[in-house]
Amino acid sequence: MGVLGEFLLISLVTTAGVLIATIPLLPFPGTVTGMLIMLILLLTNIIKVKQISRASDFFSSFLPLFFIPLIVNITSEQELLSRYGIKLLIVIIPTTITTLIATGLTAKLLLYLTEKKRNKAGEGDG
């Protein structure tokens, strides 16, 4: 498939996601719905990796570029930012740390428990 076809395929799935997400009861935002549809299409082999890989790599590698205009919009929130900017940082730093530790420790504990269970099973076999 040509690169243009790859872009078309991704655009179609994006559109499908956005349309489906207009159903009020669904919890997902539109593009996340599109991402899940794409994942299902890949898992069921309806879409193959090589049918989207070049366009998909393009989008992934330039992802940071795409949100620059969003950040520039911050100029219209000047007032909020000058009043609460420091407080925002005071929230961001510790909560990032708690999230990192909570995830890491949960994984550590679960890996340890699985390992222990496996060892026990191993002893049983012996």
Added chain:
Amino acid sequence: MADLIQTFSETPMFGLVLTLTAYAVGQKIYIKLPVSFFHPVLTASALIILFLFFFDISLDDYQNGGRMISFMLGPATVSLALPLYKKIDILKSHFLIILTAITVGTITSIISVTLISKTLNLPSELTLSLIPKSVTTPIAVETAEKIGGLPSITALSVIFTGITGAVTGPALLKLFRIKSPTAKGLALGTASHAIGTSRALELGQTEGAISSLSIGLAGIITAIAAPILVRILF
């Protein structure tokens, strides 16, 4: 010169050219000065804001072209399915561990943001902007819009979160004796998305792979959990 820039600024090409140029400069600076704070997106955004201010160009004129670039966030989010699909074997091999760890991390993030924001008396639109900050920008922004946050504040917070995770991550992992590559990757990817993942890649291949898997999963879980938790917590 100023006249020429004024005329140019009224065409959509302006926002496009300015953003691409600023991003290229941002990347150059980052290569010369690889300090987390000089993340190309931050430098580029600052350069653009300064340029608009200096030449007295309105945000609307800039967004004529800027919009075309941010429009790409939609298909870019859908494209996140591919890296997720490529790592699906890792997910299958540790399915419960990965899913539980990311869910615990996501819920911790949302609850701790809400608690600290309330303690500091932040207006609720700011708290709601901060709630999805640990996940990749396109998902964070869409989730923020859905729960009533301000997308620009969310986008900026996502970057600062990424930088915080990448800078403090390795030391925190050591402090809490988190040694397994799987746990390290999960922690970095869940707390600090792609910026954390580039740090995870420096630690090792498994760390990087698990971290990049976590970006998509944490995004999906946040997109589901945030609206529900917000209803309970607010």
